[in-house]
Amino acid sequence: MKIAVCAKQIPDPALDITYSEGLVSRPDEQVLDDTDRYGIEVALQLKEKFDAEVTVISMGKMGTEKGIQQALQMGPDKALVLEDDSLSGSNSLMTANVLSELSKKVEADITIFGTESTDGYSGVIPQQVSRMLGLPCISYIKAVDIADTVSLTRQTSTGSEKVQMPSNCVLSVTAGGVEPRYPNFKDIMAAKSKPVEKISLSDIEFSAVQNIEFIDIKDVSTTKQGEKIVDEGEGFQVIIDKLKELKAI
Amino acid sequence: MKTLIIGEVVEGKLSSGTLEIIAKSQELGLEFEVATVGTEESPNIGSESFKNTYLKCNETQLSLGSVANTLKTMVDEQSISLIMAPSTYVGRDLIAFLSVDFSSSQVSNVINFSIEEGNVITSNSINGGESEYNSKITSDKKFLLIRPKSFEEVQVELSNTNYETIEINSEDPEVFDIFIEEKTGPQLEDSKIVVSAGRGMVDSSNLSLVEDLASKLNAAIGGTRAIVDAGWMPYSQQVGQTGKTVKPDVYIALGISGATQHQVGMKDSKYIIAINKDEEAPIFQISDLGIVADTLSIVPKITENL
């Protein structure tokens, strides 16, 4: 079994995202998107059971590759990454095009994603990759049960449902479904010697085009000059009075 | 502009997300029809005021890939250029598949759009809802995923007639162990009061305090992703960027820090009351009434005195 698992490098999420000309400003040092840790964890659980080979795939500005290292520290075998200046500001389909080609390059049977990135959250890349690869997409996985066969629990709008994992497919894993492992010191050292292969746009079949033209970004953040009271015992009454005034009760 | 709205059936009728997009399409005078996806028998999704086609799926199959094939044919045969769906699990999968089929990237998280000189101009929410990204779609086919609650729902009579049904039969992966979460009490989407809990309720056992308060107020219960991830509450109750968007008359945030990803799902509530022990918690910046207090002591007092 061969598994490709997607890892996106994003600006430190503790800092505000900034934009320039409609693009997210990306410093040289970016970190692994926490959302991807869930997908990586599923990949590693499959690796342990089926002796799979796990390759991290990623596109975007590589910089110091900190995020790629963080992904490798969790336990994948190697990484295949693609960076090309012409891809900055890629729409979802361009990104999906690159990632599906990377999945093909590593001959993945199973390609695994988080459900949406923290900085872009378009929430469609796994599904687009599956369509490009002509494989079924098992999206929004919230629990994994690995025995001789693998049963995947999907989140649905009304509850959940289970699906047997097909031998070739694309998965997207929601946050919280599995508990991502923490690398120890040994894992961190071992990751440094794992191969990170870099390829360029000319190495893949790329045909997606940009069809979204940036106009502008407007700040719509709201702050209210609301009342703030430090409770000295009467806080509950203030709330009840307010609810009465609002005719909520 | 010829338009296709991809709709969903929820509890035997068109979902509110679908009705919101229909309302906006009527307002813009778009020439639209609806294709509704569901598994229920003869739902109430038909109306005299628009054409609807019911794409009926087999409950025990993951058939959205096949649904997308049927939708592709509709788009081709009727030269449709604008295709929209509510940003839900089903909508995201279908728009993603179709965007590949037509080599035109979608715009996600759309909160408003307009047609100017034949172009579709979209506003989508970025940065956890703190900014709006405006762009123009330059391809022939235009795919939009619309955030629920972006528009007011259309008020229409719905019946189980006035639509055609297409059965989707496929060889798609089989689904088993279907679990439907029990819905009890007021629902998040349409309740006038929402009481939401965050990690500041300290322990899952304290959620009973939240339930007691909600039941006195006849309110729906929501929560942050932090407590949903911790398993305190099912995902269907998550409010925020990756959960539900709510706009109640009163939103009561109990022990919620107010991360932008949470705010995006609730900041348009008419009146926001926040209780947090940290005076600097960001939730206070968007609240109408903020009480700096310990949730565990104040919440039971409110309930008792109501």
Ligand SMILES: Cc1cc2nc3c(=O)[nH]c(=O)nc-3n(C[C@H](O)[C@H](O)[C@H](O)COP(=O)(O)OP(=O)(O)OC[C@H]3O[C@@H](n4cnc5c(N)ncnc54)[C@H](O)[C@@H]3O)c2cc1C
């Ligand atoms: C891609 C992405 C999507 C996300 N989507 C969502 C989403 O849809 N919804 C969502 O909610 N979050 C979402 N998040 C997570 C979000 O960033 C926050 O982590 C989360 O909202 C925090 O939840 P919280 O307020 O419960 O916890 P915390 O941030 O830990 O806040 C707890 C608060 O409780 C207060 N507190 C503690 N003890 C007490 C007490 N005894 N009395 C009173 N106050 C107390 C603290 O002062 C603190 O302010 C998302 C994050 C990412 C990266």
